[in-house]
Amino acid sequence: MSLVNDDKKVVEAEIRRWLEQVVVDLGLCPFAAKPLQDERVSIDVSLAQNPEDLASDLHLALCRLEETPVATLETSLLVVPNMLGDFYDYNDFLDIADAILLEGDWEGEIQIASFHPQYQFAGTNKNDAENFTNRAPYPIFHLLREASLEAVLAAYPNPDAIPERNIELFQGMDKAAIKALFPYCFR
Numbered sequence: 001m002s003l004v005n006d007d008k009k010v011v012e013a014e015i016r017r018w019l020e021q022v023v024v025d026l027g028l029c030p031f032a033a034k035p036l037q038d039e040r041v042s043i044d045v046s047l048a049q050n051p052e053d054l055a056s057d058l059h060l061a062l063c064r065l066e067e068t069p070v071a072t073l074e075t076s077l078l079v080v081p082n083m084l085g086d087f088y089d090y091n092d093f094l095d096i097a098d099a100i101l102l103e104g105d106w107e108g109e110i111q112i113a114s115f116h117p118q119y120q121f122a123g124t125n126k127n128d129a130e131n132f133t134n135r136a137p138y139p140i141f142h143l144l145r146e147a148s149l150e151a152v153l154a155a156y157p158n159p160d161a162i163p164e165r166n167i168e169l170f171q172g173m174d175k176a177a178i179k180a181l182f183p184y185c186f187r
Helices: 005-024 033-037 051-067 087-103 129-134 146-155 161-171 175-181
Strands: 041-045 075-079 110-115 140-145
Touching: 005 033, 005 041, 005 075, 041 051, 051 075, 051 087, 051 110, 051 140, 087 110, 110 146, 129 161, 140 146
Parallel strands: 041 075
Antiparallel strands: 075 140, 110 140
16 A cells, blocks of 8 residues: 555654654764754655656755755655665665766765665674664655765764764664664564
8 A cells, every 4th residue: 555645744753753763862863963953854755656756756856955055954855655665676776866866966966875664784684783773664865965964074073983883872772672763673
């Protein structure tokens, strides 16, 4: 069954809760709190059910981010509840997303961070702790302005330690705590 327009608000609320309770409260991204608090994060829910429509939605989201001043819109999340539920399909679509970045001449301006309910880094087992750093309720393409990212990284002491800290955080959690944070990963 596919998501319809009326359900978009439910998906947006789930993503907002994930951003607040996982990304911000756990400190996974030390730069996420301010834009979220300032309401400069767009959560766009794509109703696409095929790659062509999703590519179009991604293109529109990239155009909107490019055309909107950073003071109004810092970053954007394109959420995909109707397709790409299989992580390998999602991973394959990232090649299309990269091609859209190139076509739109956004490479070097905008980058895409990836999140998925079954995210799995190469060389890891499905439930290894590091995978939870990129897990989310739905497949997400997080569109980041590279200039903004460079500015916050330059002002942050030892940004290279962030991934290691996040992995250690999840390695230190028991399975019940992880299940409470990521119930959608254990369905």
